[in-house]
Amino acid sequence: MTTTATRPGPRGSATPQAVLEEVFGYPSFRGDQQAIIDHVVAGGDALVLMPTGGGKSLCYQIPALVRGGVGVVISPLIALMKDQVDALEAVGVRAAFLNSTQGPDERREVERALAAGEVDLLYMAPERVTVPSTGELLDRLRVSLFAIDEAHCVSQWGHDFRPDYLALSMLHERWPSVPRIALTATATAATAAEITQRLQLEQARTFVSSFDRPNIQYRIEPKNQPVQQLLQLIRTEHPGDAGIVYCLSRASVEKTAAALVEHGIPALPYHAGLHARTRADHQSRFLREEGVVMVATIAFGMGIDKPDVRFVAHLDLPKSVEGYYQETGRAGRDGLPSTAWLAYGLQDVVQQRQMIDRSEGNAAYKRRMGQLLDAMLALCETVECRRVQLLAYFGQQSQPCGNCDTCLAPPESFDGTVPAQKLLSTIVRLERERRQRYGAGQLIDILLGKRTPRVEQLGHADLATFGIGTELSEQEWRGVVRQLLAQGLLAVHGDGYGTLVITAGSAEVLSGRREVRLRREVARPTRASKRSAPSDLPATASPLFERLRSWRAATARELGAPAYIVFGDATLRGIALTEPRTLDELGQISGVGAKKLDQFGEAVLAIVRGEEAPTGAGSAPARAAVSAAPTFHESPAAGFPVDDIPVDDVPPDDEYFPPPPDDRY
Ligand code: ADP
Ligand code: ZN
Numbered sequence: 001m002t003t004t005a006t007r008p009g010p011r012g013s014a015t016p017q018a019v020l021e022e023v024f025g026y027p028s029f030r031g032d033q034q035a036i037i038d039h040v041v042a043g044g045d046a047l048v049l050m051p052t053g054g055g056k057s058l059c060y061q062i063p064a065l066v067r068g069g070v071g072v073v074i075s076p077l078i079a080l081m082k083d084q085v086d087a088l089e090a091v092g093v094r095a096a097f098l099n100s101t102q103g104p105d106e107r108r109e110v111e112r113a114l115a116a117g118e119v120d121l122l123y124m125a126p127e128r129v130t131v132p133s134t135g136e137l138l139d140r141l142r143v144s145l146f147a148i149d150e151a152h153c154v155s156q157w158g159h160d161f162r163p164d165y166l167a168l169s170m171l172h173e174r175w176p177s178v179p180r181i182a183l184t185a186t187a188t189a190a191t192a193a194e195i196t197q198r199l200q201l202e203q204a205r206t207f208v209s210s211f212d213r214p215n216i217q218y219r220i221e222p223k224n225q226p227v228q229q230l231l232q233l234i235r236t237e238h239p240g241d242a243g244i245v246y247c248l249s250r251a252s253v254e255k256t257a258a259a260l261v262e263h264g265i266p267a268l269p270y271h272a273g274l275h276a277r278t279r280a281d282h283q284s285r286f287l288r289e290e291g292v293v294m295v296a297t298i299a300f301g302m303g304i305d306k307p308d309v310r311f312v313a314h315l316d317l318p319k320s321v322e323g324y325y326q327e328t329g330r331a332g333r334d335g336l337p338s339t340a341w342l343a344y345g346l347q348d349v350v351q352q353r354q355m356i357d358r359s360e361g362n363a364a365y366k367r368r369m370g371q372l373l374d375a376m377l378a379l380c381e382t383v384e385c386r387r388v389q390l391l392a393y394f395g396q397q398s399q400p401c402g403n404c405d406t407c408l409a410p411p412e413s414f415d416g417t418v419p420a421q422k423l424l425s426t427i428v429r430l431e432r433e434r435r436q437r438y439g440a441g442q443l444i445d446i447l448l449g450k451r452t453p454r455v456e457q458l459g460h461a462d463l464a465t466f467g468i469g470t471e472l473s474e475q476e477w478r479g480v481v482r483q484l485l486a487q488g489l490l491a492v493h494g495d496g497y498g499t500l501v502i503t504a505g506s507a508e509v510l511s512g513r514r515e516v517r518l519r520r521e522v523a524r525p526t527r528a529s530k531r532s533a534p535s536d537l538p539a540t541a542s543p544l545f546e547r548l549r550s551w552r553a554a555t556a557r558e559l560g561a562p563a564y565i566v567f568g569d570a571t572l573r574g575i576a577l578t579e580p581r582t583l584d585e586l587g588q589i590s591g592v593g594a595k596k597l598d599q600f601g602e603a604v605l606a607i608v609r610g611e612e613a614p615t616g617a618g619s620a621p622a623r624a625a626v627s628a629a630p631t632f633h634e635s636p637a638a639g640f641p642v643d644d645i646p647v648d649d650v651p652p653d654d655e656y657f658p659p660p661p662d663d664r665y
Contacts, residue, residue: 016041016062023065023091025571025593030055032207037062040145040181045172045204047151048183049192051211052326053307053333056183060147063181064121065093069142070114073123075149076162077303079280081123083287083562084305088121090565092595097123098134114141126153126164135174143178146171150302151182154198155191160302169200180204185329186322187211187394211325211394212401215332216340218386219405220379222479223345226315227259233313233341234265234293241310242286245295246327248316248351256315257295270296287562290553301327306562307334308569313341317348320372321379321393334570344380346440346482353485353492377486383411383519416518417509419472419480420489422447424506426465427490433463437499444469444477483518537576544608545576551603551613566600567591579608 016037020026029037032048033055039046040063050056064071075081081097088095096110096119113119114137128134154165171180182199184191187208196202223229230245245260247253250271260267266289268282286294287306294300298318312331318324324342332338356369375393382389385400385407392398400407426443430436436458445452446460449467460466469477481500484490489505492498508514537545549572556563567575571591580586583601587594592601606613 014066014068016066019062019065020058022594023093024058025091025587025589025591025596027588027590029058031209033058036181036207037066039205039207040179041066043177043179045179045201046181047192047196047201047204047206048181048209049187049207049211050183050185050209051187051213052185052329053213053335054185054209056149056185059183060145060181061088061093061121063179064144064147067144069117069144070119071121071144071147072129072138073121073147073149074126074129074168075123075303076125076153076160076165078125079283080303080305083565084123085121086561087305087565090561090596091593093121094119095121095123098128099123099125111137117142126162126168130164130167130170138175143175146175146178146180148180148182148199150184151195151199152184152186152191155186155194166198169198172200185326187325188322189395191322211391211396212387212398213329213332214401214403215335216328216338217403217405218328218340218390220342220344220386221405222475222482223315223343223348224475226343227256229343230256230313230315231260231263231265233311233339234260237339238311240291242291242306242308243293243311243313244301244309244327244330245293245313245315246298246318247295248297250297252315253295253297260293260295265293266291267293267295270294270300272297272299288556288560290549290563298323298327301330304330305333306330307564308336309333309338310336311339311341313339313343315343317342317344317352317380318376319352319369321375321390322372324376324379325390325394334564334568336569336573342380346478346485349377349482349485350439350492350498354494354498357492357494374486374488381483381486381519382406383413412520413517414520416480416483416516417512417514419469419477419518420484420509420516421512422465422469423477423480423484424490424502424510426463427500427502427506428510429463429465431501437493437495437497437501439498440478440481440500443500444474444481447472447477448474480518484516487516489516537573541576544579545572547607548572548575548604551607555600555603567596575604575608580605581608 016029016034020029031054032050036046036048036059040060046059048056048059050059060071060073073084075084078097078099078101081099082101085095085097094113096113098107098110102110110119110122114122124134148165148168150160151165153160153162154168155161171178180199180201182195182201182204184195192206192208196204196206221229234241234243245256245267247256250273253269253271257267257269268285270279270282274282282294283300283304286292287304309331312328314324314327318327328340331340352373353370356366356373359366359369361369379386379389379393383406386404387401388398402408423443426446427437430438442454442460445455446463446466447469449461449470451461455461472480481490485492487505488503489509491501491503493501502510505514509516548567552563552566552572556566559566568591571589574589574591575586578585578589580589583597583605586592586601586604587597603613
């Protein structure tokens with residue numbers, strides 16, 4: 001029934017379990033993988049909602065191998081297709097892609113291999129699937145399934161919207177008997193419904209995994225000196241680790257990357273303003289070199305499969321919980337301990353509200369953006385477990401996790417009614433008595449009784465509330481303003497200057513009808529100062545782990561492939577802990593499949609014995625990994641009517657609006 005039996009290579013049998021063990025080297029399925037795979041193998045359609053790192057790829061890769069023929073994978077990012085194909089070839093799966101980075105000869109060779117039945121998985125972008133010549137090509141082949149990766153790109157509300165995804169509903173009209181599996185890490189019910197409707201997946205079975213990522217530690221702290229705070233995080237908890245730092249503007253990406261480099265941390269910038277070649281180069285270095293920190297706007301990250309990203313840091317407030325969860329989800333796909341850290345401040349709130357006010361959308365759009373932001377702020381200011389709140393946002397219930405900042409150091413809350421009244425009445429007095437509005441900086445100066453030149457010039461020392469707030473520090477006052485904004489008890493005026501105005505809720509606070517609970521600013525916990533990946537390795541296993549790591553780095557360099565394509569950290573950990581003496585023992589370790597055993601087995605055993613090991617492929621052919629680093633062409637290849645999105649068409653990222661005149665938020 002399948003081509004796997006006749007094909008040369010490690011597969012002897014073709015049940016999903018056998019493919020899992022022999023090809024991928026994993027002993028057992030995770031979560032819903034087995035149920036999803038069985039359903040698709042039997043020809044059913046599926047919608048899979050699974051968090052990043054949950055193991056979505058196997059859900060279509062294994063059915064494609066078991067069903068025989070070619071599985072067509074629709075993936076939005078052509079710049080990543082080569083790595084996806086390399087990773088498959090490294091485990092002995094015959095994979096290929098068709099996209100605009102290829103010349104006509106290369107493309108003809110892929111078409112020949114397809115016709116000869118030599119390809120198990122074929123990757124292409126949505127634009128290509130829907131053109132007539134591709135249809136004719138696929139008509140000549142036995143297609144085992146269509147996998148629609150990053151299916152949330154069909155959602156118009158989402159920030160990854162790709163119009164070409166809309167046309168994918170044609171797949172089941174043209175090939176009604178071919179099963180379709182759509183996959184995404186975006187979890188809200190609204191997105192799932194939109195995917196179902198737009199891709200006409202009404203008959204599909206929906207599989208919703210737990211969205212928990214237990215190995216990620218979530219932490220959110222007030223932003224004071226963001227670069228210093230970031231340096232502290234990297235130095236104490238993640239020295240030498242790969243990580244992603246998200247910033248809102250291109251300018252702050254550049255500045256932050258430069259600051260990290262100045263402090264000896266290998267950091268690279270990535271944003272839509274950089275040349276396509278530079279972006280491709282930085283992405284490739286991030287994937288191939290160890291310990292690179294990518295400083296990026298949200299234009300970076302979708303589809304990045306790097307499993308050993310140990311931290312994701314946000315230096316600005318994300319616009320929604322969905323975005324935050326997607327971005328932080330890029331940490332720790334390998335299941336090892338990782339950190340999601342966000343620094344957020346008053347200015348973020350002011351700026352985001354202004355961005356919404358000034359955006360071009362209609363009132364409904366602005367209201368919706370405002371609601372998304374409110375949910376994000378509520379997450380930042382919660383005194384409850386962050387994870388409980390995150391999962392609840394995606395409709396999933398859970399218990400306090402013990403691995404987030406609020407669980408590790410429960411924040412104190414206090415009755416903030418009086419400070420809130422002091423602040424609000426200052427705003428009211430300025431409005432009523434003087435027809436003036438100000439931002440937080442001036443208001444806090446008044447409350448603290450600071451006789452600044454501006455206070456003197458404006459005569460604010462005469463206000464009844466001048467100097468009545470000395471019980472709190474300036475920083476604490478900023479926390480009060482931030483939290484009142486988050487609770488809707490204060491608002492940013494739409495004048496574009498970030499001035500603060502009262503709301504309906506403020507009136508209740510002023511009249512004493514409403515109590516205000518505030519969260520006290522506390523010093524946040526940090527993890528022990530150690531490398532996180534092997535930190536839970538016993539001391540005796542660490543030297544071996546480090547030797548395996550350096551062998552892996554040298555091998556990957558020689559092969560021109562990312563290190564994780566050789567072996568993931570979790571697999572190296574397994575080797576360091578069990579010290580296998582024979583190929584059989586090595587083959588038992590999770591992540592060591594037949595091809596890698598053949599290719600790297602002797603070298604790994606030599607390292608375990610304490611010998612110098614040869615790098616590279618050893619005896620077996622290493623065709624997959626040997627292929628050169630990706631090439632990137634700007635222009636679509638000739639002779640193809642419509643083409644993939646060129647690599648430089650990164651979604652635009654938002655720029656900051658200029659800071660308001662009162663720049664002391
Ligand atoms: P996703 O696409 O959902 O983000 P991936 O498919 O990239 O996740 O899988 C994440 C990591 O987990 C990969 O390193 C993958 O090899 C590994 N993985 C997936 N399924 C299993 C399994 N059943 N056992 C062990 N590791 C697995
Ligand atoms: Zn928690």
